[in-house]
Amino acid sequence: MHQLQGFLTSHAPDGLLPWGAQEESAERFGLTLHQVEEAALAAGILPARYQRNGKTLSVEQQYKLFKSRVAVIGCGGLGGYILEELARLGVGDIVAVDFDVFEEHNLNRQLLSCPDEIGRLKVDAAAERVAKINPAVKFTAFSEAFATENGPVILEGVQVAVDALDSVGARLTLADICNELKLPFVHGAICGWYGQVATQYPGDAVVEKLYRSCTEDKGMEKIYGNPSFTPAVIASLQVAEVCKVLLGQGETLRRRVLYLNLLDMELEELQL
Template sequence: MLTREELKRYHRQMILPEIGLSGQQKLKAAKVLMIGAGGLGCPVLQYLAAAGVSEIGVVDDDVVDESNLHRQVLYSPADVGKAKAMVAAEKLRIMNPFVELKAYHERLKPENAEMLIGAYHLIIDGSDNFPTRYLVNDTCVQLNKPLVFGSIFKFEGNVSVFNYQNGPQYRDIFPEAPADNDVPNCAEIGVLGVLPGIVGLYMANEAIKIICETGEILSGKLMTVNALDNSVSVFKFGKQAHAKPVTEKQKVQVKEDNNQEISLKELENWLEKTPEEVYLVDVREEYEFEDYNIGGINIPFDELADKLDALPQNKKIVFCCRSGQRSKMAVALLQPAFKGAMYNLKNGIY
């Protein structure tokens, strides 16, 4: 039952027919676990607490650093050096006293993942490293928990929902982790302060829709948002027959090496010396390809699986896109079913 104070607090939300009293009661009954209280975790936590999710767990072993403050707006200079999970829980309790907050100042590991994730209905992953992402996904698959996922890279962000009502999981689009040092983090390449806010709000939106059982969920879809050119794209994907079964070993396994990426300079060298050996595939949308391209053919990402047979097995297949993210996903998605050599154009065509 909602109290009189809660009815007043959530009134503007409850008058939406898609939410209503029943939706608000579902929010009050929900238990959500947020993995990571950083750039993505901050907006997710603030808006879920404001929406009335009854119990929120926060897992993060990091402390607030001054370099976090331009994007992790839940924190202030006075919080520098303090545990993020503890500070986040304290501030969210003040923001909404009707929400129960549990702070876990620890790193998610194989030893504690099942215990932590098993205690909640919905899991949200805002982590910034691949071992944690695969651990979260694999544990959610084992325990049959829906997972809201988000990630950011420079000016681009991704959002999806995995393992929702027997839908695709993270490994269906990213079968294996890249090398541990293959993808630079925010400290190395930078990040626009508003980007995690934009992506985090989309993640919170998906969580609310899942809990309230309303709207269209990003299950089997990867939404990409580019803050630099305001483009939003949605790529469809399905369950893959080659997806590996979840094992304890796989939870924290990453590749030791990744030689499937080439630079633009390397590609240009290949095209100059042995153009007959290279098959360049631009996986952006048709309008993006027409606006600017560096040659090759155009097969949009969500059409790749249906056109796998058209790719020549005797050539070096090089996938490219704007930033190198969609083309990286293309290699990960098709490699298990393709016998030839496949490469990603690192950092894209710009």
């Protein structure tokens, strides 16, 4: 370990470690890229890929993100953008859950989809994408539906769960399990020009309050669909919430929901 730290320090005279030096370190010392990045951050050395985070996040905060494990439930419209942003942000351990495959109607908005991917499992495309974006990230894929039976196993070791689902029932199940496991949970939903974001902490009943009078499992998305921009906006807000929860920084959307009307460019906040 002493030799590794010496190598990393010598290749980061300005405090920034180039990607080539990370790859060389992994090969020279027989380590994974994840292990090299952890060693660099622990030593106060910032991988150069995160240098534009530097004015917003300290090296210590970057290290905290790297040591975090986040679960994204759903790899479709919201999930694809959430996974992309978490990997680029530097969250070091990501869990993705989705049983579905890509269909042609996904192509208008789902970041991970393309014509060649039709019929492919979404979690497989997610794993490939994250590996291309940031090979230092650990990625665990579950190609199954999230349910009461498998939820505790999927969320084992997770600090935050992220809702990228399109089913009311599955959302309520996720919220219930997060409460049981005492996990924070970031909710997001989209419908046409509209979306909403909220953060539920253990003991809260945010999702239950939002959906307790809902009679349709698929909600309004089934009627209005979604254009390309709505999931990108809501997913970004969800990732911002995840970042704040992990770092214990700023004010989250706890016990309140943020409604977005992108057609009239209006924001509304409702206390829960």
